[in-house]
Every structure is written in structure tokens, then in C-alpha cells.
Amino acid sequence: MTDRYAVIGHPVEHSKSPQIHAAFARQTAQDISYEKILAPLDGFAQTVAAMRADGFMGANVTVPFKLEAFHLAYRLTERANDAGAVNTLLFTGEGVIGDNTDGVGLVRDIQHNLAVAIQGKRVLLIGAGGAAEGVLHPVLEQQPGLLVISNRTLDKALIMVKKIEERGDFRFVSVQAQAFEDLQGQAFDIVINATSAGLSDSELPLPPGIFAPGALAYDMMYGRETPFMKFARLQQARVADGLGMLVEQAAESFYLWRGVRPLTAPVIAAFRA
Ligand code: ATR
Numbered sequence: 312m313t314d315r316y317a318v319i320g321h322p323v324e325h326s327k328s329p330q331i332h333a334a335f336a337r338q339t340a341q342d343i344s345y346e347k348i349l350a351p352l353d354g355f356a357q358t359v360a361a362m363r364a365d366g367f368m369g370a371n372v373t374v375p376f377k378l379e380a381f382h383l384a385y386r387l388t389e390r391a392n393d394a395g396a397v398n399t400l401l402f403t404g405e406g407v408i409g410d411n412t413d414g415v416g417l418v419r420d421i422q423h424n425l426a427v428a429i430q431g432k433r434v435l436l437i438g439a440g441g442a443a444e445g446v447l448h449p450v451l452e453q454q455p456g457l458l459v460i461s462n463r464t465l466d467k468a469l470i471m472v473k474k475i476e477e478r479g480d481f482r483f484v485s486v487q488a489q490a491f492e493d494l495q496g497q498a499f500d501i502v503i504n505a506t507s508a509g510l511s512d513s514e515l516p517l518p519p520g521i522f523a524p525g526a527l528a529y530d531m532m533y534g535r536e537t538p539f540m541k542f543a544r545l546q547q548a549r550v551a552d553g554l555g556m557l558v559e560q561a562a563e564s565f566y567l568w569r570g571v572r573p574l575t576a577p578v579i580a581a582f583r584a
Contacts, residue, residue, distance in 0.1 A: 315366060316568065317346040318360060320373035324349070327582070328371055331561045334581065335454060335573035342353040343569070355379045363402050369568045370400045371561070377441060384409025393448040396441055410567055413442075414449030416560030417503070417531065417553075422453070424555045424579065427501060427527050429453035435494070436460045437539075438505035439467035442531055446505060447471060451481045458486045459499070463506075465490045491516050498523040502543070504530040509537030522548040533557055555579050 324347065330529075332345035348370075350358035355376045362370065372380040380397035381387070385406030391397050395467045397409035421427050434455040434524040436443055439462035451458060462468040470489035475486050495518040502522060508515055512527045522528060530541030533554040543550050558579045 312342075314341075314343045314368045315346070316343055316369050316371075317362065318371040318373055319348045319350050319355070319362075319376060321350055321352055321375060322493040323347045323373065326373065328373075328561060329558065330583075331578060332565060334398070334507045334578045335562065336388055338573050338577070339565075339569070339571045341569050343573060350376065352396055359400070359407065363407075367402060367415045369402055369564075371401060371564055372398050378563045380409055383407060390414060390449065391432055396445050397566060398445075398560065401567060405458060409444060410561035410564075412560040412567070413556070414446040415563050416556045416558075417446045418449045418453060419464055419559045419563075419575075420551070420553075420555035421501065421527065421529060424559070424576070425527060425529075425551055428490075429455050429501065431456045432500040433457045433498070433523065434459070435499040435502045435521065436495060436505060437503065438462055438507075438519075439464065439471050440505070440507065442507070443505035444471065446503070446531075447475070450503075451475070451486070453486055455501075458484055459494070459497075460486070460488050461494060462488075463491070487493075490517070494518050494521050497521060497525060501527045501529065503547070504528070504537070504539045506531070506539075507532075509535065509539060512538060514538040514541060517542065525549065527551060529553075531556060554582055558582070 326377045329345045334350050377396040386408045388410040391409045391411040394411040399410040401408040432455050460468040495513045500523050526548045528548040528550045531553040533552045540550050558575050562575045
């Protein structure tokens with residue numbers, strides 16, 4: 312019998328996850344189906360309950376339900392707990408387990424696919440919303456030399472830094488919050504855009520010179536050339552979009568569900584083509 316999975320979102324029509332998981336399933340000869348499910352904005356929990364009753368085995372969760380999924384899960388993985396959000400659900404007899412594969416997806420894309428080591432590097436993380444929170448711990452686990460969080464609303468970056476300091480498990484990394492204008496005169500090896508500014512084609516008020524020679528500019532958004540990417544190109548940075556992260560987070564979900572790790576490179580290449 313074919314095992315059923317899906318991505319739950321609102322909107323969800325644009326999601327590439329069904330194609331990615333179909334490619335993984337073909338590659339690994341796993342008998343699964345993967346659908347898109349549009350949940351009403353006030354009906355996430357009911358949608359999950361109905362899916363479980365219908366025999367689904369798990370799901371991915373996308374905008375705007377990642378926080379709700381976090382609260383719905385009866386058990387969380389450590390990385391979901393760290394992220395404060397859930398993008399992967401595993402349905403078991405006991406209940407719903409919540410995981411988060413976004414951060415590991417980003418780190419794997421940067422370190423493995425793009426071959427840029429994070430350890431010891433000067434990293435700038437732009438944004439302090441759910442997307443930034445979701446990748447903060449996995450990036451810190453790679454022990455960058457410095458991690459600066461910069462956000463339009465500085466308070467949110469300050470709160471993120473405070474939470475890290477209170478936990479105390481990243482004492483060996485210097486973690487700071489800075490306003491965009493304070494970045495003037497500093498250069499970073501890796502700059503990650505985790506804001507949603509690109510969705511509205513908005514420019515971030517970043518000072519020129521923030522990219523060290525050979526720096527990687529990573530936009531977690533995919534499918535469009537954002538103003539951040541254009542800015543980074545003009546500044547001679549090496550630019551990457553979030554397609555690799557999307558495929559890598561999917562691969563990690565697939566592994567959680569199926570116990571088989573698909574190859575990501577051919578899938579990323581197929582989507583680029
Ligand atoms: P997500 O889940 O995508 O992170 P979010 O939690 O709403 O969504 O966070 C959006 C992030 O993008 C925030 O860091 C936001 O900055 P603020 O905290 O100041 O709102 C950032 N953002 C969105 N539009 C932006 C813009 N035009 N300029 C700068 N930052 C922007």
C-alpha cells in the first residue's frame with residue numbers, strides 16, 4: 312500500500328515539495344504519495360486530525376502554520392525545540408512528533424553543496440523572524456568565529472541574542488545584535504538573508520562593504536532574484552538562493568519518515584535546469 316504524505320500550508324499551491332519528494336521516491340524506490348493540502352487559516356489542527364484519520368503517515372508544514380505545529384506536537388525533537396517551530400510532522404500511534412529540518416537544510420547546503428565551511432567564519436544573519444530563529448542554532452553549532460544578527464527591528468535581534476546567552480551553550484561564539492547602519496565598516500565571510508523583504512522586492516538598507524573578499528551571500532528565498540542578491544552581486548559576492556536549502560530540508564524530512572537518505576545533488580540540478 313502506498314504511504315501518504317503531504318505539505319500543509321496556506322497558501323500551498325506554489326509548493327515545490329510534491330515534485331521534490333516524488334523525485335526522492337523514484338530515486339530510492341519508496342512507495343509513497345505526496346500531496347498539497349490547503350488548510351483553512353483557523354483549521355490547522357482539524358486538518359492534521361483529518362489526515363491522521365485518513366491514514367497519512369506524516370507531513371511537512373509551511374507558512375503560516377510552523378508555530379502552530381510546534382504547539383500541536385506531543386513530542387518535539389531537540390532541533391524543533393531549539394527552533395521554536397516545526398516543519399515536519401511524523402504521525403505515530405501515540406501522537407504527532409514535531410521536527411524541524413530547515414536549519415540542517417541550510418547548513419548542509421552551505422557546507423556540503425556550496426563547500427563553504429562555517430567554522431571560524433564571520434557570519435551575518437539578517438532577520439529575526441521565524442526563518443532566522445529556525446536556522447540560528449544549527450548555524451551556531453558549526454562554531455562560526457562571530458555571528459551578528461541584524462534586523463530592521465533591532466529589539467527582536469537583541470532578544471534572540473539574549474536567549475542564546477541565557478542558554479550558555481554557545482559561549483565560545485561571539486553572538487551580537489546590530490542595527491543595519493552599525494554594519495558599516497565590517498566585512499563578513501557568510502551573509503545569510505533570512506528576511507521576507509525579497510517577497511515584496513524591498514531593498515535592505517545594508518551598507519556597501521559588508522562582504523569580505525570571496526564572501527558567500529545566501530538568500531533563503533528561492534525562485535526569484537531578490538534585491539539582496541542583486542546588491543550582493545554588485546559587491547562581487549558569490550550568490551546563492553535557497554533552492555538547495557529547500558531540497559536539503561526535504562531530504563532530511565524524507566529520511567525521518569522513510570529511514571533512507573536520498574541524493575540531493577541530482578534533484579537540485581534538475582530544478583535549476
Ligand atoms: P519569517 O517566518 O519569514 O521569518 P516573519 O517572522 O514575519 O517571517 O519575519 C520576517 C522578517 O523579515 C523579520 O526579520 C522582518 O523584520 P522586522 O522584524 O523588522 O519586521 C524582516 N523584513 C520583512 N520585510 C522587511 C523589509 N522590507 N525590510 C527589512 N526587513 C524586513
